[in-house]
Amino acid sequence: xxxxxxxxxxxxxxxxxxxxxxxxxxxxxxxxxxxxxxxxxxxxxxxxxxxxxxxxxxxxxxxxxxxxxxxxxxxxxxxxxxxxxxxxxxxxxxxxxxxxxxxxxxxxxxxxxxxxxxxxxxxxxxxxxxxxxxxxxxxxxxxxxxxxxxxxxxxxxxxxxxxxxxxxxxxxxxxxxxxxxxxxxxxxxxxxxxxxxxxxxxxxxxxxxxxxxxxxxxxxxxxxxxxxxxxxxxxxxxxxxxxxxxxxxxxxx
Numbered sequence: 048x049x050x051x052x053x054x055x056x057x058x059x060x061x062x063x064x065x066x067x068x069x070x071x072x073x074x075x076x077x078x079x080x081x082x083x084x085x086x087x088x089x090x091x092x093x094x095x096x097x098x099x100x101x102x103x104x105x106x107x108x109x110x111x112x113x114x115x116x117x118x119x120x121x122x123x124x125x126x127x128x129x130x131x132x133x134x135x136x137x138x139x140x141x142x143x144x145x146x147x148x149x150x151x152x153x154x155x156x157x158x159x160x161x162x163x164x165x166x167x168x169x170x171x172x173x174x175x176x177x178x179x180x181x182x183x184x185x186x187x188x189x190x191x192x193x194x195x196x197x198x199x200x201x202x203x204x205x206x207x208x209x210x211x212x213x214x215x216x217x218x219x220x221x222x223x224x225x226x227x228x229x230x231x232x233x234x235x236x237x238x239x240x241x242x243x244x245x246x247x248x249x250x251x252x253x254x255x256x257x258x259x260x261x262x263x264x265x266x267x268x269x270x271x272x273x274x275x276x277x278x279x280x281x282x283x284x285x286x287x288x289x290x291x292x293x294x295x296x297x298x299x300x
Contacts, residue, residue, distance in 0.1 A: 104231030116212035118185030
């Protein structure tokens with residue numbers, strides 16, 4: 048008796064055709080057909096080979112403006128007297144700064160406080176008593192002409208400021224200058240991605256994702272540091288390093 052049944056694996060051809068038709072029917076009509084297709088597509092995407100690289104770009108820039116924290120501390124027997132003295136002294140400082148060319152938008156009050164001053168008794172059993180009051184008024188000044196920064200600091204003290212706090216420098220157009228760092232970061236990332244891809248016998252394909260990390264400005268001295276000639280206060284503005292950090296994912300071919 049002759050048996051004529053070509054097989055694929057262990058199934059007769061006719062049965063294989065039926066099974067294929069059944070599987071296709073289930074894929075299209077059975078259950079949630081659309082979600083099944085989405086799962087199939089997702090599995091294809093997830094199986095795609097990729098390479099992800101993080102890189103940094105840096106550019107140096109010379110600061111073109113500065114911020115000074117300064118103010119007046121006044122003390123008196125009463126809160127009213129301390130406030131009156133402080134107001135008079137602070138008004139003199141602010142008016143003097145304006146006469147030096149510092150505009151009103153560049154002078155901002157950052158703190159104003161009135162606190163009692165205590166004196167401890169020699170008798171540990173007796174509480175401390177109030178012997179006066181202290182008033183502090185502080186402002187933050189933006190100096191846009193750094194060649195005058197030393198003179199402004201000197202004059203601020205001469206005008207009556209008896210508190211000088213933080214001094215910081217800023218690159219006013221830092222965001223535009225960081226574009227150079229961003230381009231450098233992308234070039235570094237692409238170069239490293241090509242190196243890794245080559246080591247894996249692959250080629251870098253299209254970009255799938257790009258993200259940038261926000262970085263603070265890093266003060267840095269060095270060859271770009273420059274000393275400013277001021278009458279009484281020498282200032283080094285130095286340089287600042289602007290950084291851009293990117294993470295890029297490429298498809299591999």
